[in-house]
Amino acid sequence: MPISSRLFYSPPIFHSFPELIAGESTRHGGVSEPPYASLNLGGSTQDDPEHVAENRRRFYASLGIEADQVASSHQVHGSEVWVTDQPGRQQGHDAVITNQPGVFTLVTVADCTPILVYDAGTKAVAAIHAGWRGTVAGIVAKTLQTMQEQYGTQPKDCYGYVGTCIDECSFEVGADVADHFISDFKRWDETREKFFVDLKAANAQQLRDFGMPEHQIGISPYSTVLNNQDYFSHRLEKGLTGRMVAVIGRK
Structure with missing residues (x-):
């Protein structure tokens, strides 16, 4: 599916x-x-x-929402979850959840993984920012557990999207990072003498x-590195680049 020129x-x-309104x-x-x-x-x-x-x-106009409907936080590569019933801006959270219509949860990314969740049973939503630290800290698991505690979320009712981020063949890391991941999610490259991690x-x-x-889990077919013409990549562009967002909420 071509995405050139689309916001x-x-x-x-x-x-x-x-x-639902959801997009990256x-x-x-x-x-x-x-x-x-x-x-x-x-x-x-x-x-x-x-x-x-x-x-x-x-961007907001293309989705049909207003800036004052957005709930987001200054992200710190941690695992704190902001539970909110209204829009606004917080500090120190890497996930935002709500069950209120008209409130749109949002995270910012440029290689890290955005994850969006919709609980079709309770109508709750989540936007999650997971870099390698957040992934290792289990921020997705913690967010889903918080949704269950706060709203009674049941797994069978949930739909999840793992968004566009740095791909496995581009995420070259040393042992200091790779050691945090089980073997299922990392690969040793003999030629480069480096590990590659699949976020x-x-x-x-x-x-x-x-x-x-x-069948209720979707994974982005795109990569911030391999599809750099369409997405920003902090690593590929050596830090001098823009940022994307991922957003989800109910009308």
């Missing part, structure tokens, strides 16, 4: 829910200039703040371990 990618796993931004359709070209949504970058504001306006697989497994049915 966002809509995960097919959620298409059967007309009440691309790098297309904004006003930012290189190296942030063009739909940079990251306020922590050195991009022109007016460009970022206009990009956000365009998508590691986070998808946390959805399965919660009991989410396999």
Whole structure:
């Protein structure tokens, strides 16, 4: 499915829910200039703040939502979950959950894995940011457990999307990182004498371990590195690049 020129990618796993708005931004359709070209949504970058504001306006408009409906947090690569019934901005959380319509949970990424969850039973949603530290800390599992405690979420009712991030063949790491992952999610490359870690697989497994049915899990076919023409990659672009977001909520 070509995504060139589109402001966002809509995960097919959620298409059967007309009440839901869910998407992850691309790098297309904004006003930012290189190296942030063009739909940079990251306020922590050195991009022109007016460009970022206009990009956000365009992105939200493309989804049919307003900026003041969004719930997000300054992320710290941890495993704290913000439970909210209203929009706003917090500090120190890497996941946001709500069961309120009109509140859209959002996370920011540029190689880390965004995970979106919809509980079709209780109508709760979650947006999760999982870098390698958050993945190892089990942030997906912790978020789902929090949804169960707060809203009574049941695994059979959940639909999950593991979003676009750095792919396994591009995520080269040393033993200091690889040692945190079980063998299922890492590969030793004899030629490069480096490990390669699969963040998508590691986070998808946390959805399965919660009991989410396999056919209710979607995984992005895209990579921030291999599809860099469509997505920002912090690693490939050596830190000088924009940021994407992933968002989910009920109308």
